Amino acid sequence: DAKTTQPPSMDCAEGRAANLPCNHSTISGNEYVYWYRQIHSQGPQYIIHGLKNNETNEMASLIITEDRKSSTLILPHATLRDTAVYYCIVNPSGGSNYKLTFGKGTLLTVNP
Amino acid sequence: DAGVIQSPRHEVTEMGQEVTLRCKPISGHDYLFWYRQTMMRGLELLIYFNNNVPIDDSGMPEDRFSAKMPNASFSTLKIQPSEPRDSAVYFCASSLWQSGNTIYFGEGSWLTVV
Numbered sequence: 397d398a399k400t401t402q403p404p405s406m407d408c409a410e411g412r413a414a415n416l417p418c419n420h421s422t423i424s425g426n427e428y429v430y431w432y433r434q435i436h437s438q439g440p441q442y443i444i445h446g447l448k449n450n451e452t453n454e455m456a457s458l459i460i461t462e463d464r465k466s467s468t469l470i471l472p473h474a475t476l477r478d479t480a481v482y483y484c485i486v487n488p489s490g491g492s493n494y495k496l497t498f499g500k501g502t503l504l505t506v507n508p
Numbered sequence: 509d510a511g512v513i514q515s516p517r518h519e520v521t522e523m524g525q526e527v528t529l530r531c532k533p534i535s536g537h538d539y540l541f542w543y544r545q546t547m548m549r550g551l552e553l554l555i556y557f558n559n560n561v562p563i564d565d566s567g568m569p570e571d572r573f574s575a576k577m578p579n580a581s582f583s584t585l586k587i588q589p590s591e592p593r594d595s596a597v598y599f600c601a602s603s604l605w606q607s608g609n610t611i612y613f614g615e616g617s618w619l620t621v622v
Contacts, residue, residue, distance in 0.1 A: 430609055439512075439599050439613030440551070487609050494539060495564065496609055498551040 399423070400484045405503045408478075414471040416502055418484030421465040426488050429460060430496070431469045433480040440483065440498070443469065474506045510534075512614035514600050520620045526588040529617045532581055533602030541601040541611060542575055542585050551599075557583065558605075590621045 401419040408414040420429065430445040444451055444458045446467075451458045457470040471478055483501040513532040521527055533540050541556040555565040560577045568575070572591070577583040587594055601613040 428609070434551075439601070439616050440611075442610050442612065445610070485609075494541070494556055494558075494603070494609065494611075495553055496611065497553075500550060 399486045399497070400499055402482075402484050402499065402502045404500065405505070407505050407507060408471075408474045410476060410506055410508050411473055414474040414478065414504055414506070416469040416471075416482050416484075416504060417466065418469070419466045420484070420486045423464050423486050424488075427486045428488070429458065429464075429467050430485040430487060431456070431458065432483045432485065432498070433478075434483070434501070435477075435480040443482075474504075476506050476508065478504065479506045480504060512600055512602050512612055514598075514614040514617050516617060517615065518618045518620075520622060521590055523591055523621055524589045525621075526586065527590045527594075527619060527621075529585040529598050529600075529619070531583045531585070531600030531614065533583070533600070534604075534612055535581065537602035537604050537612075538580075539603040539605065539611075540577060540583050541599075541603070542583070543599040543601065543613075544596045545599065545616075546596045554585070587619075590619075592621045595620050 431443040432440045434440045446458045460467045481501040515530045542554040545551045554567045557577045575585045597616040599616045601611045603611045
């Protein structure tokens with residue numbers, strides 16, 4: 397039972413911002429939004445997470461709408477190495493629930 | 509930090525043979541996870557441990573699969589006997605309770621059962 401909806405694929409030009417959307421209309425009040433990515437032939441890599449405020453780190457920015465029903469992951473200056481499958485996951489943070497459920501994600505292709 | 513270390517990286521085995529996958533989590537982490545990834549089913553959580561104790565093994569496909577964590581720095585996932593449908597990439601991951609669901613994955617063990 398999918399908690400998030402993501403487009404199956406997106407393209408982005410190198411050097412431009414990549415904006416990856418995620419819908420999570422049934423998100424609960426205690427659930428965080430997590431983003432992971434998986435570069436081909438590698439293990440998934442944590443990117444960022446947030447509850448209701450926008451978050452930024454060295455990799456990306458996360459914008460969560462005020463009603464928390466959707467979010468956008470922003471890679472400000474995409475490079476070829478950012479080509480990967482990006483997963484949006486909603487889950488309570490830690491506690492007794494560590495069962496992250498990975499959907500199909502969005503395949504982001506960064507083109508030269 | 510060396511990250512999560514898995515071995516072997518690649519294994520090809522014959523149907524019916526026993527397969528043992530190994531994992532060394534990040535030092536100090538208190539959660540350890542085993543995931544399996546296939547084209548058909550995507551990334552699935554098989555089992556996870558907290559402080560070396562199995563917490564949830566509901567994702568383990570059947571009795572042929574078993575996982576152990578004898579100490580904080582080592583875990584194994586065993587398949588006995590192996591079948592062709594077990595062919596997949598098996599990922600080990602670890603996390604620290606204080607970091608919530610920030611989970612660090614290894615590079616995976618690519619298993620082919622022929």
